[in-house]
Amino acid sequence: MSAVHFRRDFPFFQHHPETVFLDSAATAQKPQAVIDALTRFYAEDCAPVGRSAYKAARQADRRYRTARQTIARFLDADAAGIIFTKSATESANLLARAFARPKLCKGKNIVITAWEHNSNYLPWVEICRESGAELRVARPVSGPDFPVVLDTLTDEHTVLVSCTAASNVLGDTIPLAEISALCRQKQIPLALDGAQYVAHHPVDVQTLGCDFLFFSGHKVYGPTGSGVLYVRPELLDEMAPFLLGGGMICGDDPECYAPGAGRFEAGSPDTAAFIGLAAAIDYLNTLGRDAICIHEQALARQMQDGFRALSHRVQLLGQPAPDASVYTFVCPGAHPFDLACLLNGHGIAVRSGKMCAQHLFDALGQPLGGVRASLACYNTAEDLHRFFNGLEDALNRLQRK
Template sequence: MTPVPAHADLTHLKADFPILDRISHSKRLVYLDSAATAQKPTAVIEAMNRYYREYNASVHRGVYEMAEEATAAMEGARARIARFIGAAEARECIFTRNATEAVNLVAHAWGRSTLSAGDAVVLTQMEHHANIVPWHMLAAERGIEIRWIPVSSEGVLDISGLDRLLDGARLLGVTAMSNVLGTIVDVRPLADAAHAAGALVLVDGAQSVPHLPTDVQAMGADFFVFSGHKMLGPTGIGVLWARAELLEAMPPFLGGGSMITDVRLDGFTPMEIPWKFEAGTPAIAEAIGLGAAVEYLEAVGMESVRAHEVALTRYALAMLADRFGDRLEIFGPTDALARGSVLSFQLGGIHAHDISQVLDQEGVCVRAGHHCAKPLMRILGVPATARASFYVYNDEADVDALADALEAAEKFFG
């Protein structure tokens, strides 16, 4: 990868993503669905291929050279990822399949051993289903109460009743960035209020880690979850970070090989963290791939990533308003500094699926639907929106292509 200048022009990075050479319906591929999953740079693809080609072996077991290389690569990835999010120690990072599994791990291992009938978990109305359904499942099983921090009409959290909601609560679950609205949540004051009320704080970083500098300790999180595939890494790998003493006090999640120090006919003794929570052969190539993705993002610099996306979002907001006026409604904060590079919108009365279908013919990939956030969609009063999301490899030409394709959709359905 070529070195990045201090300013936010990342145009040269496009060449690092081979998929962007693809032709879709005879058009240049314009990929605007990175909030669903990001494309992968050659460095990530090659890191995974190299593992399979040159040192494929199971980790933490073999004493032969390749097994040691595989173990070192996977644990090296863990250490790099831990540094990237500001963790105190690598052993505080548990590899999971994705952010969803990480939330489920917390709900099972911490929730089931800690919460009982009448205990309250506070969530926000703009959570992804991943940070809602595991708590609904626990509520059905344990009779816990779920309380909701409302979302205002501007698409930000309404924390006027926060103290009342947190009174007696055991956990606050909050997204650091909405996958629908792009709203960036200032987690620290919420975490302080939760801690003052005696509650722990679980932060969903699936949308924030790929796009913003992250410091889990500075934001006051107790649990922090994210997925690899939204941050240039592969699918099938995610991370749960939690403070070491919390993880040590929690019972294991899945049982099996790798997570034990001893198994007897009458029981077992779990391994120390992080392996206590990593039963079975892990996703080794994927962990190494995520490590390579973090290395790539570090080389670009997260400040540069953010600056690039703020500039692109600002350009998109102004240009789309100019070309479509009131016909285009964009949900969430209007200030690019208050949001990530996710634009959910409605165009006239055209259904999101129809917009997405026309855009596809123009080579433009956007997401259409409820974005796994149905409670929020009900509050917004829309069954579905189209969503364009940007990342390091997008540029103003991509935003122009989006606008041209939206004009084509208007003509088609007008």
């Protein structure tokens, strides 16, 4: 299937035919199939879930249950361990509060890395501060260093390792198999932040060997307001409820919480968002995960060739893997914000700044942040051709001064 075909499925590009959208790491555009699923729910099937016996409500229950199964299959996970949240951010906070916080006290520690998005950084800072536990931050120089630095920081007092599966700043490969082998060997639960991973790689939580994995639906072509926290089902009983309210109790006893994932989904859910997320996953499966990977790898090669040709003027941060989907760069003499504005003048959408990873940019010695171009299945070779032409033009203007 050609890239042009992928692109045709996304109405955004009919409304913005001249836009080169290279900000999918922030949020991905939505295929028509997702928009249709949302519209159908609101127009034809709108009803509460898990609460009522009438026909439309039972239909909504079925759709919602099917959505959970679709998402479980997408991760090769047991549907019992799929908790619906509103975002990766909420998932990380739930994990921190429900699983880790009750186990933390002085003498215990949590291990994360310096490559985390604030969503997988600040919840740990806060619960360690509250409990007197220690937050240990692994500082790898590049992707291959992750297992070694994590090994030196973990010990018998480590309650959890929470690590990004793919950084939102650096495109380096992170050796997930080695990290999970290390955690298994040391019997430490492992959480993976999959926010930048799941749209670009087939995911199988059994092979990944993680105990938790979370992501946001909107970065995987689904609706905003949909997020997932996968929990290895055996661990669910170790977790305390996070939000309290309707729909999370067992029978009539308000103090007996529902078993399994239901205990963590208090209140009326964003039903449409999860039906939309399941539609996004069905759409990806229809395109074929392999076809998407092959297409994105070709784009990654073109990206890396383009940056190599400009290496005298542009510094790419990190060492992007052959299939990297994010490219963050800095250019001597050009402020990232100015570059992003000039690229916008060429119809090119990129992100500039510190991408919610201030501590990483500090560690990289980049006080102004950088510019990030990120890929998705709808990008084309022509997009990247225009991006590099636009970048050269922006550099000619800014670096001349």
